[in-house]
Amino acid sequence: MNEFGIFQENGLSQTRRQLFGRAALGLGTASLAQLMGPSLQAATTSEGMHHKATAKRVIYLFMSGGPSQHDMWDYKPKMQGMFGKDLPEYVRDGQRITGMTSRQKTLPVCPSKYKFTRQENNQDGVWVSELLPHTAKVVKDLCVVHTTFTEAINHDPAITYIQTGSQIPGRPSMGSWLSYGLGNVNENLPGYVVMHAKSSHAEQSLFGRLWGSGFMPSEYQGVLLRSQGDPVLYLGNPKGVSRSDRRNQLDALSALNYEQHQRLGDPEILSRIKQHEMAYRMQTSVPELMDLSSESDETFKLYGEEARQAGTFSACCLNARRLIERGVRNVQIFHRGWDAHGNLPREHESQCKDIDQACAALIIDLKRKGMLEDTLVVWGGEFGRTAYCQGGLKKENYGRDHHPRCFTTWMAGGGVKPGITYGRTDDFGYNIADADGNPLKPDKEKHTPGTMHIHDLNATILHLLGIDHKKLTYRYQGRDFRLTDIHGHVIKELLA
Numbered sequence: 001m002n003e004f005g006i007f008q009e010n011g012l013s014q015t016r017r018q019l020f021g022r023a024a025l026g027l028g029t030a031s032l033a034q035l036m037g038p039s040l041q042a043a044t045t046s047e048g049m050h051h052k053a054t055a056k057r058v059i060y061l062f063m064s065g066g067p068s069q070h071d072m073w074d075y076k077p078k079m080q081g082m083f084g085k086d087l088p089e090y091v092r093d094g095q096r097i098t099g100m101t102s103r104q105k106t107l108p109v110c111p112s113k114y115k116f117t118r119q120e121n122n123q124d125g126v127w128v129s130e131l132l133p134h135t136a137k138v139v140k141d142l143c144v145v146h147t148t149f150t151e152a153i154n155h156d157p158a159i160t161y162i163q164t165g166s167q168i169p170g171r172p173s174m175g176s177w178l179s180y181g182l183g184n185v186n187e188n189l190p191g192y193v194v195m196h197a198k199s200s201h202a203e204q205s206l207f208g209r210l211w212g213s214g215f216m217p218s219e220y221q222g223v224l225l226r227s228q229g230d231p232v233l234y235l236g237n238p239k240g241v242s243r244s245d246r247r248n249q250l251d252a253l254s255a256l257n258y259e260q261h262q263r264l265g266d267p268e269i270l271s272r273i274k275q276h277e278m279a280y281r282m283q284t285s286v287p288e289l290m291d292l293s294s295e296s297d298e299t300f301k302l303y304g305e306e307a308r309q310a311g312t313f314s315a316c317c318l319n320a321r322r323l324i325e326r327g328v329r330n331v332q333i334f335h336r337g338w339d340a341h342g343n344l345p346r347e348h349e350s351q352c353k354d355i356d357q358a359c360a361a362l363i364i365d366l367k368r369k370g371m372l373e374d375t376l377v378v379w380g381g382e383f384g385r386t387a388y389c390q391g392g393l394k395k396e397n398y399g400r401d402h403h404p405r406c407f408t409t410w411m412a413g414g415g416v417k418p419g420i421t422y423g424r425t426d427d428f429g430y431n432i433a434d435a436d437g438n439p440l441k442p443d444k445e446k447h448t449p450g451t452m453h454i455h456d457l458n459a460t461i462l463h464l465l466g467i468d469h470k471k472l473t474y475r476y477q478g479r480d481f482r483l484t485d486i487h488g489h490v491i492k493e494l495l496a
Helices: 005-018 027-044 077-082 155-164 174-182 243-264 267-290 297-303 313-325 344-368 454-464
Strands: 057-064 116-119 126-129 142-149 192-197 223-225 330-336 375-380 407-412 420-422 474-476 479-481
Touching: 057 174, 057 313, 057 344, 142 454, 155 454, 174 192, 174 330, 174 454, 192 313, 243 267, 267 313, 297 313, 297 344, 313 330, 313 344, 330 344, 344 375, 375 454
Parallel strands: 057 330, 057 375, 142 420, 192 223, 192 330
Antiparallel strands: 116 126, 142 407, 375 407, 474 479
């Protein structure tokens, strides 16, 4: 348990004792700890919670659905002459496939139709597809990992896994862990903000548990910033209610809630009081945040004119920069529509057009403002796509199934090495391979050099923010839980 967990456990233990009889002592201490927790955490973690942090904040660009590493990042020229041929049996080696693919009689090799160009960087160069012309220009600032892997092969468990550390719903999200561990430095904005970018192919739903606080108090959950209507639901006052009326209502409600807390000792009551107060302050801070009129024409040229349209990925990235400028520690942008089973080229071309310029602009913008060095930017999805074709064998209009065995993630800033690639895959982009191209069998239990399990990714993100993933714990039902469960390794080769 970390140093702040002691206070949290005290509050929870008082609640349990109510089941066996009202305790007369100890609730005042628990209440004080709950009220002081965020300020205590913010003060203690200014230089990192367990060690010196290289990142003060994180922006996570999440491509929901599984972007194709084959068509964007992982160049495999040997596949070009093998279109339609069966994937060699030794490559698959009996590995699990989805129920959709299991109905196919063959697994035909499907090389990418897109041209790749090798972009020079500080190491050996990074191959980038023509789908990403803007991102290609900033690869010298990126740390590109080709060997991220996971056990989950279907969307819901996979996205739940990478966001919460468990395939089973109910755990706190990574953003909630960061809010719990690092606290908040702006009393007028939440420490964890989530945005959903518009997409032409947003087939799959995103559930609140992906940014929820699970079994932690609700004050640590992400706040969803909407692009239509009120930016945050129920933030505005009802008609006929003035701001001073609202203030009086909150004061009366807080008094009642404090009385209830003194009687029951439930820490969630204090969380609700904090949320009401935050909502009141956000009534003025959020409209100012969403007003982009102060941004220069140069900025809109950098991000693209789409940034003027609320809810676009470009607008979300620009707002992410504005949020972290105002002290928000954790911003996550979800962009749906990457699940291309039957019409990948048409869909990925649209998807990449949505995100390419904005991703590059965010890196450039942070860099020119001197914020990239202590802001960690992460890009990736819940898994990748297969080397074989799905949905009909067509050179121009192919599809790919889910592939958790190896996929591409990139990071930038915040203390990661710029301009490098980490890990390699075999000639089919199907398995993680060693330096000689021989397939490896990565194991999350024991780290294999050149690989990065999603627990390793989360452990490394926490490390860059000054947190030891093994020490950041929360006690629940008699057990100390953590984001990486009982796994995870910091990938030191990625650290600057």
